[in-house]
Amino acid sequence: MVVVSKQLIYIVISLLICGFVNAEMVFPPKSGTYVQERFVKDIADGFRSSGSYSYKDGVLNWQQEKPQESLFQVSNIQVLQKVNGLPDQVYTYESHPHIFSFIDILFSVIKGDEEKIRKHFQVKQENKSLILKPKNKNIGAIVRRIFVAENGRKIIIHNNNGGRTQLSIQN
Amino acid sequence: MKQTLSRFFPYVLIVTSLVVLWLSPLQIQSNFTDTLPKSVTDSEWEAGYQKLEQHLQKQVVFAVEASTQENSQLLTEFIQSLSTSNLFKNVIYNLEDSEKKSLFAFYESLKGQMLSTEDRSLLLSNQYEKIKNKRLAEVYSPFGMMPLGDLKSDPFGFHNRFLKDFASGQFAQDAEGRFKITQKKGKSYYIVRAIIKDNIDEKKLLKLYGDCKLRFTQNDQQFLALAAQLYLAKGNQLAMTEASVIGGLSLLLILLIFLYFFKNIKQLYYVIILISTSVLSALALFSLLQSNVHIISLIFSVSIIGLVVDYAIHLFAHNNDGSAVKKIFKPMTLALISTCIGYVLLYVSGLKVIQDTALFSVVGLVVGYVCVLFWSPLKNVQIKTTTNVKIDFIQKKHLWALLVILLGLPFVKFVDDVETLRPTLQQLYSDEQAMQSIFGISNESGYYLVKGASVDQLLLAEEKFKAPFEDPVVSLTSFLPSSQQRTQNWQLINDFTTSQSVFLKELQLGSVTSLQYNDLGQKHLDEFLKLEILSNYYLGKLNDGNYYSMLLAPLKEAVTSKQANFYDRLGDYSNYFKNLRQKVSLIYIIALLTIMCFLMLFMPIKKAVMVLMIPAVSVLFSLIVCSLIGPLNIFHTLAVILVFTLGLDYCLFFIFAEQKHTNSVRLSVFISVLTTLSGFAVLVFSSTPAIQSFGAMVFFGLCFVYLIAKTFLSEQA
Numbered sequence: 001m002v003v004v005s006k007q008l009i010y011i012v013i014s015l016l017i018c019g020f021v022n023a024e025m026v027f028p029p030k031s032g033t034y035v036q037e038r039f040v041k042d043i044a045d046g047f048r049s050s051g052s053y054s055y056k057d058g059v060l061n062w063q064q065e066k067p068q069e070s071l072f073q074v075s076n077i078q079v080l081q082k083v084n085g086l087p088d089q090v091y092t093y094e095s096h097p098h099i100f101s102f103i104d105i106l107f108s109v110i111k112g113d114e115e116k117i118r119k120h121f122q123v124k125q126e127n128k129s130l131i132l133k134p135k136n137k138n139i140g141a142i143v144r145r146i147f148v149a150e151n152g153r154k155i156i157i158h159n160n161n162g163g164r165t166q167l168s169i170q171n
Numbered sequence: 172m173k174q175t176l177s178r179f180f181p182y183v184l185i186v187t188s189l190v191v192l193w194l195s196p197l198q199i200q201s202n203f204t205d206t207l208p209k210s211v212t213d214s215e216w217e218a219g220y221q222k223l224e225q226h227l228q229k230q231v232v233f234a235v236e237a238s239t240q241e242n243s244q245l246l247t248e249f250i251q252s253l254s255t256s257n258l259f260k261n262v263i264y265n266l267e268d269s270e271k272k273s274l275f276a277f278y279e280s281l282k283g284q285m286l287s288t289e290d291r292s293l294l295l296s297n298q299y300e301k302i303k304n305k306r307l308a309e310v311y312s313p314f315g316m317m318p319l320g321d322l323k324s325d326p327f328g329f330h331n332r333f334l335k336d337f338a339s340g341q342f343a344q345d346a347e348g349r350f351k352i353t354q355k356k357g358k359s360y361y362i363v364r365a366i367i368k369d370n371i372d373e374k375k376l377l378k379l380y381g382d383c384k385l386r387f388t389q390n391d392q393q394f395l396a397l398a399a400q401l402y403l404a405k406g407n408q409l410a411m412t413e414a415s416v417i418g419g420l421s422l423l424l425i426l427l428i429f430l431y432f433f434k435n436i437k438q439l440y441y442v443i444i445l446i447s448t449s450v451l452s453a454l455a456l457f458s459l460l461q462s463n464v465h466i467i468s469l470i471f472s473v474s475i476i477g478l479v480v481d482y483a484i485h486l487f488a489h490n491n492d493g494s495a496v497k498k499i500f501k502p503m504t505l506a507l508i509s510t511c512i513g514y515v516l517l518y519v520s521g522l523k524v525i526q527d528t529a530l531f532s533v534v535g536l537v538v539g540y541v542c543v544l545f546w547s548p549l550k551n552v553q554i555k556t557t558t559n560v561k562i563d564f565i566q567k568k569h570l571w572a573l574l575v576i577l578l579g580l581p582f583v584k585f586v587d588d589v590e591t592l593r594p595t596l597q598q599l600y601s602d603e604q605a606m607q608s609i610f611g612i613s614n615e616s617g618y619y620l621v622k623g624a625s626v627d628q629l630l631l632a633e634e635k636f637k638a639p640f641e642d643p644v645v646s647l648t649s650f651l652p653s654s655q656q657r658t659q660n661w662q663l664i665n666d667f668t669t670s671q672s673v674f675l676k677e678l679q680l681g682s683v684t685s686l687q688y689n690d691l692g693q694k695h696l697d698e699f700l701k702l703e704i705l706s707n708y709y710l711g712k713l714n715d716g717n718y719y720s721m722l723l724a725p726l727k728e729a730v731t732s733k734q735a736n737f738y739d740r741l742g743d744y745s746n747y748f749k750n751l752r753q754k755v756s757l758i759y760i761i762a763l764l765t766i767m768c769f770l771m772l773f774m775p776i777k778k779a780v781m782v783l784m785i786p787a788v789s790v791l792f793s794l795i796v797c798s799l800i801g802p803l804n805i806f807h808t809l810a811v812i813l814v815f816t817l818g819l820d821y822c823l824f825f826i827f828a829e830q831k832h833t834n835s836v837r838l839s840v841f842i843s844v845l846t847t848l849s850g851f852a853v854l855v856f857s858s859t860p861a862i863q864s865f866g867a868m869v870f871f872g873l874c875f876v877y878l879i880a881k882t883f884l885s886e887q888a
Contacts, residue, residue, distance in 0.1 A: 036311075038310070038319075042322075043319075047310050049311040067307065068304070068307040068308065068311055070311075083304060084304055085301055086305060
């Protein structure tokens with residue numbers, strides 16, 4: 001339950017950043033591919049994964065292809081998590097209402113609701129990068145800060161536990 | 172001197188009694204459970220029973236609906252109001268940072284020994300692939316937030332998953348650490364547990380509950396409370412209110428009857444002095460013998476007012492005919508001795524509330540008897556003989572119709588379940604139902620006690636007890652498994668990790684640091700068991716030398732054993748009441764035979780049998796009628812003594828009155844019955860089952876006694 005909420009925060013953050021860069025804080029791309037590297041304290045190499053994402057008819061599909069297939073399907077009715085070899089997990093508003101407050105933010109990002117973005121993040125520009133600091137306590141408990149560089153193609157999310165996640169987005 | 176004494180001795184008794192009561196005040200108890208013996212079984216579980224009972228009686232669990240930020244504000248104010256109310260020792264609504272730290276430090280020392288329920292089940296069933304997939308999802312997921320800092324020592328993340336499982340399950344908290352349960356329908360409830368201080372003012376607790384209920388309801392928020400203390404307080408409040416209203420109403424009715432039948436107000440004054448002397452003398456003697464008396468004993472004992480007033484009425488009626496004391500001495504003495512035999516035998520019942528009733532009644536009656544015989548002003552009181560009351564309204568031929576009542580004999584059924592004696596407290600009951608639904612507890616669940624010679628034995632016993640349950644049951648082992656299970660967990664983790672060297676290489680984790688198995692030290696364990704969050708599960712080491720824990724489990728799946736037992740205090744008390752009822756019934760038979768032997772010394776056998784059979788038959792009729800209203804209980808049984816003694820009283824007066832009954836003698840018995848019935852008729856409307864049952868039994872019983880005695884004994888005399 002808690003894990004899923006945090007995962008959704010990441011989706012929100014990722015798409016939010018895409019929105020900033022790709023359309024000058026207006027619209028994120030509706031679909032694309034990504035490469036992610038996750039760095040963990042005391043382990044030299046990052047854990048690399050890649051896949052694609054798309055947003056269509058009110059449903060966001062976040063499809064990881066390597067090294068293991070998994071899918072997150074998010075709508076305003078339910079969140080479906082499919083991981084190879086494990087039973088599907090479905091989270092509905094009835095069972096996990098708090099998750100859907102994040103989904104609300106997520107879809108406002110996709111729709112380019114700048115006001116809502118600024119409500120949740122403090123935005124600062126340094127050289128050609130953007131630095132985002134969460135205003136929201138729940139997001140702040142997980143993410144320390146976010147760097148957005150290379151015209152939004154590269155995003156670095158610094159966690160509160162000392163690790164970091166690098167995300168490269170391509171249309 | 173003799174004349175002065177006979178004129179003023181009741182006043183002396185009243186003043187002396189008041190002084191005694193002032194110097195040695197008598198506490199009036201209103202808690203029904205205080206009247207019950209502390210131990211009703213010889214169970215080896217008694218220590219655990221008493222501790223659990225104490226635990227349940229000392230806490231209030233609140234569930235407050237708060238799904239929005241605005242609602243949350245009221246919740247904060249509510250928690251503050253609990254802390255400042257001076258009613259609670261402790262208000263537990265969150266896991267404080269220090270406690271959270273202690274808890275997680277404790278688990279850190281047991282790293283490699285703790286598993287989430289799902290992981291343990293997967294490892295036990297060798298579903299290794301699923302564990303690997305789960306781990307891959309955690310490590311590579313673009314949104315995976317599972318901490319990966321301990322990949323080297325715990326490459327499959329068993330410990331972190333245990334912690335996450337633990338923190339998001341039964342002990343879920345909001346951002347501020349407050350305990351919160353979210354229902355399927357989306358409503359969120361905050362759970363607050365408050366530990367009640369000793370000797371609090373119950374009225375304050377009820378007021379707090381009432382005020383909060385109103386405040387939250389006005390804000391469209393659900394507010395629920397569950398507490399044994401609230402039930403008791405509400406029940407006591409109801410009983411006290413009813414005792415005042417009912418007592419006041421019956422007294423008013425009796426006064427109206429007296430005003431109608433007596434010649435002037437002054438006569439009424441004498442009766443009031445007579446009643447006061449009896450009651451206060453009994454109370455004063457009580458206060459010298461013991462420090463408290465229960466309200467139920469008082470209510471039942473005040474029925475002696477009825478008997479004392481009856482003595483007085485008989486005296487007044489005979490005053491009309493002259494040489495009254497001489498005429499009433501024999502029936503009144505026989506009635507007193509017979510009544511006392513009944514009450515004294517009740518003393519062996521062993522139940523304090525009955526023993527107190529017996530003692531109080533005997534003392535009050537003896538004092539009343541002495542006053543009626545020797546208090547000189549009473550000799551001038553007379554009943555209005557001119558009163559035109561038709562009392563010959565029934566004849567012998569009509570009475571046979573009463574035999575129809577016997578058709579109801581198959582319906583006579585005693586129910587000893589103490590639950591049926593609980594007053595209907597609708598609001599608290601609906602709170603309880605709603606609370607069960609929030610916690611996902613079936614109403615087919617009950618408290619269980621588990622014990623062991625050591626903490627580890629206790630944990631083992633709990634695990635064995637919990638094994639058959641389909642749904643997880645939260646208990647002490649949800650926090651700490653037995654050492655046997657912890658060792659098994661450690662072995663399972665190590666076996667699995669060792670078998671996955673290829674997979675670990677793929678994860679760039681070729682060299683895994685093996686976890687050491689740490690024995691749980693006694694000091695560490697003691698500190699852990701002191702944590703507040705465990706106080707709802709762990710009862711500690713009790714005076715029988717065993718360690719105890721408690722849990723709420725479904726009755727259907729539970730299997731009791733030497734180490735796990737169903738806490739069935741209500742069942743034990745129900746059995747106790749059943750035995751008591753049987754014992755009291757036996758006492759009645761012995762009393763009946765003893766009184767019969769006694770009466771046979773003063774009258775022919777036929778008359779003695781008749782005098783006894785009339786109240787006995789009336790008791791039977793009354794039991795049948797009451798069983799048509801509802802199942803019979805211990806209080807119907809207890810009321811039998813009053814029907815019997817009062818009935819005997821009327822019969823004796825009928826028998827020993829003049830051969831040819833004057834109007835005044837018949838009128839005296841009629842007024843006696845009327846005053847007594849007025850008192851008990853009002854009790855029938857009580858919502859407290861004990862009072863209602865007692866009132867109904869006496870009311871119907873005395874109606875039958877009067878009808879039968881008047882018809883049969885008037886002709887006999």
